[in-house]
Amino acid sequence: MSDLSKPITTNQQQSTTNWFASWFDTPYYHILYKDRDEQEAQVFMDNLVHYLNLPEEAKILDLACGKGRHAIYLNQLGFDVTGADLSENSISEAKKSETATLHFIKHDMREPFETKFDAIFNLFTSFGYFENDDDNLTTLKAMKESISEYGFAVIDFMNATQVINNLVAEEVKIVDEITFHIKRNLVDNHIIKEIDFEDNGQKFHFTEKVKALTLQDFETMMEEAGIFLLDIFGDYKLRKFHKTESERLIMIFK
Numbered sequence: 359m360s361d362l363s364k365p366i367t368t369n370q371q372q373s374t375t376n377w378f379a380s381w382f383d384t385p386y387y388h389i390l391y392k393d394r395d396e397q398e399a400q401v402f403m404d405n406l407v408h409y410l411n412l413p414e415e416a417k418i419l420d421l422a423c424g425k426g427r428h429a430i431y432l433n434q435l436g437f438d439v440t441g442a443d444l445s446e447n448s449i450s451e452a453k454k455s456e457t458a459t460l461h462f463i464k465h466d467m468r469e470p471f472e473t474k475f476d477a478i479f480n481l482f483t484s485f486g487y488f489e490n491d492d493d494n495l496t497t498l499k500a501m502k503e504s505i506s507e508y509g510f511a512v513i514d515f516m517n518a519t520q521v522i523n524n525l526v527a528e529e530v531k532i533v534d535e536i537t538f539h540i541k542r543n544l545v546d547n548h549i550i551k552e553i554d555f556e557d558n559g560q561k562f563h564f565t566e567k568v569k570a571l572t573l574q575d576f577e578t579m580m581e582e583a584g585i586f587l588l589d590i591f592g593d594y595k596l597r598k599f600h601k602t603e604s605e606r607l608i609m610i611f612k
Contacts, residue, residue: 414436415437443464444465480514485497498579498580
C-alpha cells in the first residue's frame with residue numbers, strides 16, 4: 359500500500375460537510391470499485407455517441423468524471439473532451455492522460471460552464487449526492503446552461519426502484535488484501551452504504567449516501583428547470599426502460 363496517498367484521518371472526515379468530498383478523494387474509493395467493467399463502459403459510450411449522432415470532433419463534457427475512464431475513451435473516439443470532478447486527487451490522476459483534445463478540471467457540478475458543449479455525460483450514478491435537495495435542481499439547471507444550441511445531456515442513474523427491491527443488506531469484498539465490510543439501508547428515501555475496513559493498522563469508516571430518485575422525481579425537476587426529456591433507456595445497450603426490472607435509468611434531454 360506504500361504507493362497510495364496518505365489516508366484521510368477521522369478528524370478530516372468529520373470536518374467535511376459532504377461525504378463525497380472526502381470518500382471520493384481517498385485511494386480506497388478507487389480500490390473498492392476497481393473491478394468495474396471497462397468493456398461494458400466502452401460499449402455504453404459507443405451506443406450513446408451513435409444514438410446522439412454527434413458530429414466529428416464534438417465537444418463533450420464528462421461531468422463527475424472521476425479518474426477519467428469514460429473521458430479518455432471518448433477522446434480516443436475522436437471527440438474533444440473535458441472531464442470535470444470535485445475530487446482533486448482524481449483530477450490530478452486524470453491529468454496524466456491529457457492531450458491537446460482531452461482536458462481535466464476540478465469543478466463543482468452545481469456551477470455552469472462558460473463553454474458550451476455538444477454533449478454532457480453524467481455517468482455511473484454521479485447525481486443525487488447533495489444534502490440539500492435544491493442542489494439537485496441547481497445541477498440540472500447548470501447542465502442545461504452548459505449545452506450548446508443543438509446539444510444533448512445524458513444522466514446515467516441507478517433505477518432506484520429496482521435497487522431498493524434487490525438491496526443487499528450486508529456484503530464483504532476483499533480487494534488488494536483489504537477487507538471491506540459493506541452495509542446498505544434505505545433511510546429517508548436515501549440509499550445509505552456504510553463502508554468499514556482496516557489498512558496498515560488503522561480503522562476507516564466511510565458513508566455513501568444517494569437519494570433514491572425515480573423517473574418521476576427527475577421529470578418533476580426537469581420540468582421546473584425547463585428541460586425537455588427526449589428519451590429514456592434501461593441499460594447500457596439502450597434497451598427500453600422498465601420501472602421494476604431495468605438496472606439503469608438513462609435519460610437523454612436538452
